[in-house]
Amino acid sequence: MKPNHHYQDVAETYLFSNIAKKVNAYLAENPEKSVLRLGIGDVTLPLAPAVIQAMHEAVDEMGKKETFKGYGPEQGYAFLRESIQAYYARRGVSLSTDEIFVSDGAKSDCGNILDLFATENSVLVPDPVYPVYVDTNVMAGRKISYMQATKENGFLPMPDPAVKADIIYLCSPNNPTGASYTKEQLKGWVDFALENNAVILYDAAYECFVTDGACRSIFEVDGARKCAIELCSFSKTAGFTGTRCGYTVVPEELVFDGMSLRKMWLRRQTTKFNGVSYIVQKGAAAVFSEAGEKQIQENLAYYRENAKLIATCMDECGIAYTGGKNSPYIWLQCPTGMTSWEFFDYLLKEIQVVGTPGSGFGKNGEGFFRLTAFGSRETTMEACRRIKALLKK
């Protein structure tokens, strides 16, 4: 048997293990210090009461013969797909429930959707970038080119007519930069994809953080139904990082070489997947109930307030940054020309604040640093106080 040799080309990423090592080494030498962690991309608030109640009810159903649920539809129960359909409709986006596929998370879909594309397709990803876009394509042996997301373009690269690709990744609001495309900017990408017969993989995992009118779904843009797949998740919307549920929208109009991507994805999911736990789907549907929506918005408001505190802190320190407004991420320029890791070491040593070095997300991330709004209010406020004491001029 010949193994898939492309796996040898996947870069080992030591980003988070290096962070852990450095923090542990520091604490071993300075056991009395309190370290404040604003590096993680994981949520910390518990699930909303409406979600908890729905899952308790679903667990009870699974324990009784009359209400027990065996195999469900691979693409998700109708009750959940209809809730997602209504969620889009409230934002003016009309979808058929047949175009909505429920899964165990956007990360799974982001990897698995590549099954639908021939190996010889070329791929365009932004730099800096969520490493999964790159690694999944390297594993399949695809050629990757990069679009440059820099301070100059506000970390929102636009199409370069000289750089074509068959598969284009966009993530907005962006991980790690927090930058988010306007509808007009996304129209530029949709037109480019349509001209070049390309497909856009649109990662909307952070759409719930949008407040200023930036696009929340690429399907708000005319023509997107002919060129885009949208990946979305309950992870950041409703704190489902450990509960696991997401969904992917594959429009009917996505037809390449006479093959419907929607039908291909349905075939892929019915063949290689068996649906999401009934209990989890009931919890996810409760996110869209009246009580659920209210509770979720309270949680999002909490994280948004954290983001605002960090952004205000950056303003007061005179540090340039993106994000913090439509995003739980604040992507800041390391002061005084420090590299990402120099700034990491500096913050750890001087004020015991831990963030994520931007260079871990690609070469354009060098000299940048990511802080997240997912910590507690207390941690966030104390971190801001320490940052101001250190860096305010």
Add this chain to the structure above:
Amino acid sequence: MKPNHHYQDVAETYLFSNIAKKVNAYLAENPEKSVLRLGIGDVTLPLAPAVIQAMHEAVDEMGKKETFKGYGPEQGYAFLRESIQAYYARRGVSLSTDEIFVSDGAKSDCGNILDLFATENSVLVPDPVYPVYVDTNVMAGRKISYMQATKENGFLPMPDPAVKADIIYLCSPNNPTGASYTKEQLKGWVDFALENNAVILYDAAYECFVTDGACRSIFEVDGARKCAIELCSFSKTAGFTGTRCGYTVVPEELVFDGMSLRKMWLRRQTTKFNGVSYIVQKGAAAVFSEAGEKQIQENLAYYRENAKLIATCMDECGIAYTGGKNSPYIWLQCPTGMTSWEFFDYLLKEIQVVGTPGSGFGKNGEGFFRLTAFGSRETTMEACRRIKALLKK
């Protein structure tokens, strides 16, 4: 963008939709008749009380800040991997927890594991067969050859030195035939795989039904750690078809061209998967608690008794069959030379019993028929009564 054209080569399977159509048409014409369904492969008993209790507790944990769980390890929580390790140890199979990967089900793993293998590998599958083995490889463009599972070899084909392959699928106890390999027979396959540098994908989803000393894990066989991956599931063991949890064992010794399949699978899962819901993992771990094991065995005993009733019915009718002993499936030869669909129509029309035509599982399934033990006791007894009245000589 070029779509993956291999999807065009996947055969459309209308097996279960054809069954539904025929049953619905019959009921439309005969609304007063009671149809007994022994065709499905889905469980019907509710989850065990120990599992329900563990999931309620886990839901409560997710609702409190102090006990909330965000992202967990992609390969599964240690508490569950250790429970699985102990489950194998009780059967004399020693595994490291690093070799155990928890997932959302054996069907997902069965498809996703193919990521690790180069496209040019050849594949050997039994006929008749669980269609997922074939479809997932056709989607990837691999060449498939078939080993003949027939009445003559007890539906347990052994290696043919003339038919080599890089990837070999074995399913024991088998779906659909219910036949199960002995340790000696599996040793023949392990030796063949080792001689030919092949990997065995061993589907053990029905291992919990083994009672007569047939192999429950391929790792009971010497040498298997150098050539086999084992796929297993809580679906049939503990009724998790709608709750979703499975696991795959990839031993350390599996190294091809210097590449460790265990490390590759870890990389695959950490890149394209984000772990199973904490709530579901807590439920799965409860399957191995003292109370859980006892309750699970009661459920299995219920299904085994159904299988025994059907097997006895076949004996009394003088109909040849496999399975029914180490398996929830009874694979019977259609009487009087009927084809699979002729027998289906005959049973539906004469006694309103619904099973699954064997021809739906491959060419060697023609002339055979699958009944399952997953119905209620009442349905099973009444179906047996009707079958005897119709077919007993």
